[in-house]
Amino acid sequence: MMAVERKTFQLGDVVKMKKQHPCGSLTWQVVRLGADIKIKCTGCGRLVMLPRSDFERKMLRVVTEVQNDG
Ligand SMILES: [Zn+2]
Numbered sequence: 001m002m003a004v005e006r007k008t009f010q011l012g013d014v015v016k017m018k019k020q021h022p023c024g025s026l027t028w029q030v031v032r033l034g035a036d037i038k039i040k041c042t043g044c045g046r047l048v049m050l051p052r053s054d055f056e057r058k059m060l061r062v063v064t065e066v067q068n069d070g
Pocket residue numbers: 021022023024025041042043044045046
């Protein structure tokens with residue numbers, strides 16, 4: 001049985017999106033969490049805000065998790 005991949009993420013995580021940004025980057029960093037999610041393109045630094053439901057639909061997975069020891 002395949003495990004269902006849960007789309008959990010937290011502030012500071014770098015996530016991979018389904019669609020490539022015009023600058024060529026596929027990864028974005030989560031810079032704000034709330035009803036709306038703000039992400040920053042890791043390629044060009046562009047900031048984009050989108051509804052959480054939209055974000056969850058467009059993201060593939062977390063590629064770099066924030067280290068949260070302690
Ligand atoms: Zn970009």
